[in-house]
Amino acid sequence: MFLSHLTLEHFRNYRALSHDFAAPFTLIQGRNAQGKTNLLEAIHYLATSKSSHARAENEVVGWSAAGEPIPYSRIRGVVQQRAGDVELEILFSYRGDAGSYAKQVRVNNVNRRGVDLIGNLRAVLFLPEDVVLVSGSPAERRRYLDIALCQIDRNYTQHLSHYQKVTTQRNSLLRQLREENANYRDPGIVAQLRFWDEQLVEHGAFVLARRYGFLARLDPAARGLHRELSAGLETLQLVYQPSFDPGFLGEADYRRLANGDITPHTGRLPDSSLTVAALQETFQKKLESRRSRELAAGATLYGPHRDDLAFLVNERDLRTYGSRGQQRTGALALKLAEVQAMTAETGESPILLLDDVMSELDAQRRATLLAALHGVPQAVVTTTDWEDFSPAFRAQAQLLHVDGGVLCPASPS
Numbered sequence: 001m002f003l004s005h006l007t008l009e010h011f012r013n014y015r016a017l018s019h020d021f022a023a024p025f026t027l028i029q030g031r032n033a034q035g036k037t038n039l040l041e042a043i044h045y046l047a048t049s050k051s052s053h054a055r056a057e058n059e060v061v062g063w064s065a066a067g068e069p070i071p072y073s074r075i076r077g078v079v080q081q082r083a084g085d086v087e088l089e090i091l092f093s094y095r096g097d098a099g100s101y102a103k104q105v106r107v108n109n110v111n112r113r114g115v116d117l118i119g120n121l122r123a124v125l126f127l128p129e130d131v132v133l134v135s136g137s138p139a140e141r142r143r144y145l146d147i148a149l150c151q152i153d154r155n156y157t158q159h160l161s162h163y164q165k166v167t168t169q170r171n172s173l174l175r176q177l178r179e180e181n182a183n184y185r186d187p188g189i190v191a192q193l194r195f196w197d198e199q200l201v202e203h204g205a206f207v208l209a210r211r212y213g214f215l216a217r218l219d220p221a222a223r224g225l226h227r228e229l230s231a232g233l234e235t236l237q238l239v240y241q242p243s244f245d246p247g248f249l250g251e252a253d254y255r256r257l258a259n260g261d262i263t264p265h266t267g268r269l270p271d272s273s274l275t276v277a278a279l280q281e282t283f284q285k286k287l288e289s290r291r292s293r294e295l296a297a298g299a300t301l302y303g304p305h306r307d308d309l310a311f312l313v314n315e316r317d318l319r320t321y322g323s324r325g326q327q328r329t330g331a332l333a334l335k336l337a338e339v340q341a342m343t344a345e346t347g348e349s350p351i352l353l354l355d356d357v358m359s360e361l362d363a364q365r366r367a368t369l370l371a372a373l374h375g376v377p378q379a380v381v382t383t384t385d386w387e388d389f390s391p392a393f394r395a396q397a398q399l400l401h402v403d404g405g406v407l408c409p410a411s412p413s
Contacts, residue, residue: 001122001348002378003043004085007076010065012038013405025373025397026380027389029412035405036382040125040353043380046077046088047123047351048147049105049114058101061092062405070094073101079121082348086120115157122151122342122350126335126357133334134318134327138308145211145309148338152345156210163203163304170196171299178298184291197287200303205279207304208242215240215309217344221337226313228368229329234313236333243306247282328360336372352379358388386412 008017013035030036037053041060044052054060065071071094079086089106105117132140150157173192182189219238226236286302287294294301311318311330318330343349352373358366370393373379381397383389389397394412401410 001350002080003046003077003121003351004080005078006039006043007074008039008042009072009074010062010068011042011073011075012060012062014038014042014062015064015405017405017407019400019407021378021380021398023396023398024376024378025393026378026400027394027397028380028382028400028402028407029384029386029410030382030402031384035402035407037127037355038405039402039407040127040355040380040382042075043077043121043351043353044123044125045075045090046117047121047151049090049117050147052125052127057092057103058099061101065094071101077121081120088117088120090117115154115161118150118157119152119154122346122348123353124148124335124338124342124350125353125355126332127355128357128360130331130335131324131328133331134311134322138306141309142305142307144334145214148342149210149214151350152214152342153210156207159203159206159210163200163207166196166199166203167300167303167305170200174294174300175298177295182295184295190291193287193291197284200300201280201283201287204303205276205283208246208283208307209276209279211304211307212240214341214345217341218334218337221340222333225336225368225372226330226333228371229333229365231364234326235315236318236330237312237315238334239310239312241308241310243304244283244286244302246279325360329365332357332365332369336369339372339376349375349377352376354379354381356382356384358383359385 003021005021006017006019008014011017017039028036028039041052045060051057051060061071061073065073073092074089076087076089079088087106087108089109091104091106092101093104094100095102103114105112105114107116107120133144146160150160170193173196177189177192184190215238222238223236226234283303290302300306311322311327311334313322313326313330316322318327322330339350339352354369357369361369366388370390373381381389386394399410399412400407402408
């Protein structure tokens, strides 16, 4: 999988860009706020159909679009795959109402849904602010898992979408029943909830099982990479923290996991025991046994939308006890492990997108990162300083300079 061409029109600060990628490594240098991150965002947009930065999609439409008869923004890419080239396009068209834009997706010039775009190009993006994967809220870590798995497995995308819709509907019903002071033992109430329970369990168990399976690949890869990044001084462990005991751990171990105190040998479920059917049964029982609690809360309290992922270094929670540098190293190890896990799952390596990561790494971590880059077929890396990269690396990379949304070849002295 190789992104051979990228076209941008009125995207962020790019009025017009047409660029051919000519080498496995592309190194883009420029001062801050010149368009380095915007270019990586555009590539990631083609992979995931969502922005890594914007809260609303009209935010990506550049000011230059105002000069068009009908304002618009476009991202277009050509991806080389084993079966041949695939052309991907995202078009934002002005609706005419309060600056709102409609998003249209095309694959090989055929209109498609956003979900149909995902998987044609896979990308792993690491930004300086990705330290929030460790230090931020559980929602940040759930979002990370969902973005990665949606690129890998279309079934996951569909189950996740259904699960999110069912959760919204079920929460609405629970709020209504709470306002009505409903009795959770009432047969009519039980029947109403059971309808949504069945769908919640069906889709939620798949999401949960798929996350566990992905973590089983991520954990050993991240552990090895983190060991190299920390010069062998630290041991990283990724621990999935479910909102209910899935039934594969002993009760004492589950209590320790829920409290963030878990030892390496109990932190991961055995693959041979992990089945969707078993999870569905356990999930269903949990909902039935906590019916009164959910009615009192007016919300769905159990399921993958309430789960978390813990980063432990030397058996201590990195979120609580880790320094900023340790948290950044943990996040970087996770992203590099994602490249390995995604390759193992799909048989194709994703594009690695790194935004100005070298500036905050010491010599040891820089060397480890550069070594990891040689394991991917394509990487697009940004920097403010050419000297962050060795002459040997620069000699084998396509060197570009960006200034004010204009990209051009570069030859650093």
